[in-house]
Amino acid sequence: MDSLFPNNWFSIKWFNVYELFKYEWENEYILLLLLSIPLFFLIKLFFNKNNFIEVSIPSSNLIKYKFSLLRLIPNSIFVLSIIYIIISLARPQKSNEKVEKWSEGIDIMLVIDISESMQIEDFKPNRLESAKDVAKEFINGRFQDRIGLVVFSGESYSRCPLTTDYILLNEYVDEISFDLISSRGTAIGSAIAIATNRMRESKSKSKVLILLSDGDNTAGNIDPVTAAQIAKAYGIKIYSIAIGKNGKVPFGKDYFGRTRYVENSLDEKNLREIATITNGKFYRASNNSSLENIFKVIDEFEKTEIKENRYKNTVDYYQYYLLWSIILFLFFILLKSTFINNIIKD
Numbered sequence: 174m175d176s177l178f179p180n181n182w183f184s185i186k187w188f189n190v191y192e193l194f195k196y197e198w199e200n201e202y203i204l205l206l207l208l209s210i211p212l213f214f215l216i217k218l219f220f221n222k223n224n225f226i227e228v229s230i231p232s233s234n235l236i237k238y239k240f241s242l243l244r245l246i247p248n249s250i251f252v253l254s255i256i257y258i259i260i261s262l263a264r265p266q267k268s269n270e271k272v273e274k275w276s277e278g279i280d281i282m283l284v285i286d287i288s289e290s291m292q293i294e295d296f297k298p299n300r301l302e303s304a305k306d307v308a309k310e311f312i313n314g315r316f317q318d319r320i321g322l323v324v325f326s327g328e329s330y331s332r333c334p335l336t337t338d339y340i341l342l343n344e345y346v347d348e349i350s351f352d353l354i355s356s357r358g359t360a361i362g363s364a365i366a367i368a369t370n371r372m373r374e375s376k377s378k379s380k381v382l383i384l385l386s387d388g389d390n391t392a393g394n395i396d397p398v399t400a401a402q403i404a405k406a407y408g409i410k411i412y413s414i415a416i417g418k419n420g421k422v423p424f425g426k427d428y429f430g431r432t433r434y435v436e437n438s439l440d441e442k443n444l445r446e447i448a449t450i451t452n453g454k455f456y457r458a459s460n461n462s463s464l465e466n467i468f469k470v471i472d473e474f475e476k477t478e479i480k481e482n483r484y485k486n487t488v489d490y491y492q493y494y495l496l497w498s499i500i501l502f503l504f505f506i507l508l509k510s511t512f513i514n515n516i517i518k519d
């Protein structure tokens with residue numbers, strides 16, 4: 174664009190009227206001068222009427238006089254040159270605004286229970302599927318935070334390391350099933366330990382572990398309280414969520430296809446203590462909507478400030494029209510000195 178002769182100056186689009194509607198105009202008021210062009214010709218026509226003498230032209234010679242229309246070409250080119258000068262003075266532009274967003278981000282580990290009791294249907298369709306839905310919604314609401322995933326039942330393992338690839342992470346969440354771990358039980362302490370190990374080398378100013386379980390610690394080789402103390406030593410805050418209702422809850426179908434009910438109880442003591450040790454919070458979710466609200470509250474607690482830079486790149490196009498106006502004006506001068514201008518003058 175800085176060159177006197179831009180690379181794409183020889184393009185039909187500079188003669189396309191619709192192209193003018195795509196521009197922003199630095200000096201838009203100058204375009205009003207375009208209205209003066211037809212006004213000028215009307216005034217000239219009014220004050221410069223000529224007397225014409227009608228003569229009889231033999232039909233054999235009539236075809237020669239059709240070429241007299243060529244006399245209009247020089248003046249048309251001159252007018253087009255003036256139009257292009259006006260357009261260039263109005264300074265047509267196109268702007269492209271670019272927005273860059275960033276934040277310092279925080280590290281979050283989602284630790285989800287996939288033990289057999291997560292199949293209970295006091296949540297719709299069951300506890301695990303409800304947990305997966307709100308987890309994905311939570312993930313999609315984050316920006317530049319690294320999020321990882323740990324699942325556990327009788328054993329625990331890291332399903333996904335800390336990542337900002339939310340599409341991949343959501344795929345891992347979708348693939349969570351009860352078949353991932355064959356051993357029975359609820360290894361809460363081991364799950365916290367694995368999540369802590371994933372975050373212990375993190376340089377993030379804020380490290381968060383969201384633990385979702387519906388049972389007591391019944392498996393694993395580390396006590397949940399001890400695991401929580403280790404997490405605290407690495408600056409990790411734990412939000413623990415107890416999911417499920419106490420009392421009779423629906424759990425599958427019996428032999429005759431009728432809903433089967435089982436007695437369910439949940440000891441909140443360990444989950445409360447885990448949150449307290451790490452300066453986190455404990456929540457109790459008894460249905461789908463309460464679980465969604467809990468994740469929304471956590472989402473607000475752990476929001477980081479999103480900063481942005483805006484860049485506006487403006488490109489000028491006046492030089493194209495100025496160049497064409499010069500070319501057209503020179504062409505006009507050339508034609509004025511040729512036979513075309515005087516084709517019917519004797």
